[in-house]
Amino acid sequence: xxxxxxxxxxxxxxxxxxxxxxxxxxxxxxxxxxxxxxxxxxxxxxxxxxxxxxxxxxxxxxxxxxxxxxxxxxxxxxxxxxxxxxxxxxxxxxxxxxxxxxxxxxxxxxxxxxxxxxxxxxxxxxxxxxxxxxxxxxxxxxxxxxxxxxxxxxxxxxxxxxxxxxxxxxxxxxxxxxxxxxxxxxxxxxxxxxxxxxxxxxxxxxxxxxxxxxxxxxxxxxxxxxxxxxxxxxxxxxxxxxxxxxxxxxxxxxxxxxxxxxxxxxxxxxxxxxxxxxx
Amino acid sequence: xxxxxxxxxxxxxxxxxxxxxxxxxxxxxxxxxxxxxxxxxxxxxxxxxxxxxxxxxxxxxxxxxxxxxxxxxxxxxxxxxxxxxxxxxxxxxxxxxxxxxxxxxxxxxxxxxxxxxxxxxxxxxxxxxxxxxxxxxxxxxxxxxxxxxxxxxxxxxxxxxxxxxxxxxxxxxxxxxxxxxxxxxxxxxxxxxxxxxxxxxxxxxxxxxxxxxxxxxxxxxxxxxxxxxxxxxxxxxxxxxxxxxxxxxxxxxxxxxxxxxxxxxxxxxxxxxxxxxxx
DNA sequence: TAGTGGTCTAGACCACAAC
DNA sequence: TTGTGGTCTAGACCACTAG
Numbered sequence: 001x002x003x004x005x006x007x008x009x010x011x012x013x014x015x016x017x018x019x020x021x022x023x024x025x026x027x028x029x030x031x032x033x034x035x036x037x038x039x040x041x042x043x044x045x046x047x048x049x050x051x052x053x054x055x056x057x058x059x060x061x062x063x064x065x066x067x068x069x070x071x072x073x074x075x076x077x078x079x080x081x082x083x084x085x086x087x088x089x090x091x092x093x094x095x096x097x098x099x100x101x102x103x104x105x106x107x108x109x110x111x112x113x114x115x116x117x118x119x120x121x122x123x124x125x126x127x128x129x130x131x132x133x134x135x136x137x138x139x140x141x142x143x144x145x146x147x148x149x150x151x152x153x154x155x156x157x158x159x160x161x162x163x164x165x166x167x168x169x170x171x172x173x174x175x176x177x178x179x180x181x182x183x184x185x186x187x188x189x190x191x192x193x194x195x196x197x198x199x200x201x202x203x204x205x206x207x208x209x210x211x212x213x214x215x216x217x218x219x220x221x222x223x224x225x226x227x228x229x230x231x232x233x234x235x236x237x238x239x240x241x242x243x244x245x246x247x248x249x250x251x252x253x254x255x256x257x258x259x260x261x262x263x264x265x266x267x268x269x270x271x272x273x274x275x276x277x278x279x
Numbered sequence: 280x281x282x283x284x285x286x287x288x289x290x291x292x293x294x295x296x297x298x299x300x301x302x303x304x305x306x307x308x309x310x311x312x313x314x315x316x317x318x319x320x321x322x323x324x325x326x327x328x329x330x331x332x333x334x335x336x337x338x339x340x341x342x343x344x345x346x347x348x349x350x351x352x353x354x355x356x357x358x359x360x361x362x363x364x365x366x367x368x369x370x371x372x373x374x375x376x377x378x379x380x381x382x383x384x385x386x387x388x389x390x391x392x393x394x395x396x397x398x399x400x401x402x403x404x405x406x407x408x409x410x411x412x413x414x415x416x417x418x419x420x421x422x423x424x425x426x427x428x429x430x431x432x433x434x435x436x437x438x439x440x441x442x443x444x445x446x447x448x449x450x451x452x453x454x455x456x457x458x459x460x461x462x463x464x465x466x467x468x469x470x471x472x473x474x475x476x477x478x479x480x481x482x483x484x485x486x487x488x489x490x491x492x493x494x495x496x497x498x499x500x501x502x503x504x505x506x507x508x509x510x511x512x513x514x515x516x517x518x519x520x521x522x523x524x525x526x527x528x529x530x531x532x533x534x535x536x537x538x539x540x541x542x543x544x545x546x547x548x549x550x551x552x553x554x555x556x557x558x
Numbered sequence: 559t560a561g562t563g564g565t566c567t568a569g570a571c572c573a574c575a576a577c
Numbered sequence: 578t579t580g581t582g583g584t585c586t587a588g589a590c591c592a593c594t595a596g
Contacts, residue, residue: 095594
């Protein structure tokens with residue numbers, strides 16, 4: 001592999017040397033630390049290499065080359081890459097390649113009481129609205145006497161041109177009785193109408209939960225990911241005088257998002273350094 | 280495969296029929312809905328089967344049998360099972376088997392101001408304490424003038440005998456100057472001493488973020504999972520008069536935990552039904 | 559059209575738990 | 578010892594992106 005290395009000598013040699021270091025580290029340390037899975041060891045070595053030798057946005061060699069370099073099967077190499085992608089260190093796109101991902105963005109979730117009509121700039125943008133029954137899991141979060149028909153408002157959260165989250169906001173028809181039946185029965189205009197009514201209600205509290213999920217096909221499309229991609233599912237229950245006025249199920253891209261809750265300190269956690277937690 | 284089916288006739292036949300339904304569903308629906316990955320389709324079918332036909336704790340056939348039943352390679356079947364485990368639907372244990380998982384437990388995270396000394400019963404239990412430098416990522420969350428040496432308090436959160444989370448609490452030595460240098464320099468006793476001092480400080484705010492991570496070896500051991508298992512990493516910064524008094528990095532099992540934040544509604548989200556969100 | 563990551567296969571062996 | 582899930586291999590083909 002040292003023979004045909006004469007075109008673009010400088011750049012190629014720099015790249016070569018960085019990978020050579022990593023290769024060595026895999027070869028040598030694997031012998032001593034027995035009984036550690038190859039993919040895990042590989043992931044650790046790659047992670048450290050990314051920390052010290054690579055810049056955000058840099059393109060990695062393709063999977064077949066990398067696997068050959070480290071002397072493992074492509075499937076094993078992929079296991080390591082998948083871990084790193086899960087941790088937000090890498091970004092992989094079919095047909096394109098693998099690049100070093102930027103640090104996760106901190107996304108404020110709690111921000112006290114929000115303005116439904118979207119006066120706060122670049123937060124949520126309403127995309128659509130339909131009317132019908134809510135899924136059983138959501139229905140269970142409403143009060144027993146709430147009717148079956150709800151408005152389903154679709155909203156997308158974008159930052160710096162990248163989609164961060166896709167939300168489905170369920171508003172029981174009984175929560176917004178004043179909603180005019182005259183304007184558009186669906187679509188973005190309808191969505192804004194529902195939000196305006198919700199804003200008029202004046203909510204007095206909320207209840208939130210976060211769990212890991214995998215993106216459904218529709219969410220994945222909005223998030224520019226493949227179905228099954230890991231997401232953080234944020235379920236929020238909004239309370240008004242009468243009880244639960246709305247339920248929001250928001251799915252955030254787990255690879256790119258770090259959810260922040262400013263409970264009282266009101267400070268933003270900064271994370272712009274490249275360093276990572278030591279093992 | 281219909282021949283030797285005579286021992287435990289009733290139970291086996293019931294089990295057989297349930298799987299036969301799922302098999303059919305895979306075979307038939309795959310033809311129409313083209314261009315959907317097999318593992319994804321398989322996951323959907325299995326998920327619906329779990330919803331309708333299986334009880335919590337039930338044991339599934341082993342992976343080789345299941346793969347044969349559905350006519351796919353074991354690796355493909357495993358991709359589907361991994362997804363379901365990620366979603367908290369299944370529990371797999373090496374050497375034992377695969378079982379239907381109970382619904383995720385709601386774990387309160389915010390609970391206003393806590394009592395460090397652990398008077399609240401079954402929450403965190405201190406396990407150990409060491410002293411030394413903090414990892415760079417954590418150090419970055421402290422104020423610039425904070426010294427290098429911190430107390431690292433290890434705590435475990437358990438519920439119903441199951442480990443939910445493992446925490447590393449970083450307390451700068453400068454935050455707890457009154458800490459007696461006389462009692463045990465490390466171990467659980469030392470941990471309690473540090474927490475007692477922290478309690479005495481009187482914190483006036485906190486700052487929290489949640490992101491997806493994978494369990495490091497030490498955390499994995501505490502959580503009774505394999506290294507690399509998906510976890511929800513909750514990073515909390517505690518403020519006192521002087522600034523950041525402590526930083527906590529808690530890793531929750533993503534498969535079994537749903538983090539709840541009682542921001543103001545103070546209600547617990549109930550989730551004891553078996554139903555799941557429709558696709 | 560060429561090159562990338564995504565899916566899938568049919569094996570093999572290993573670590574672990576339980577009998 | 579047996580059976581389970583976990584790891585690993587060396588291929589193959591497909592879907593997508595970009596030249």
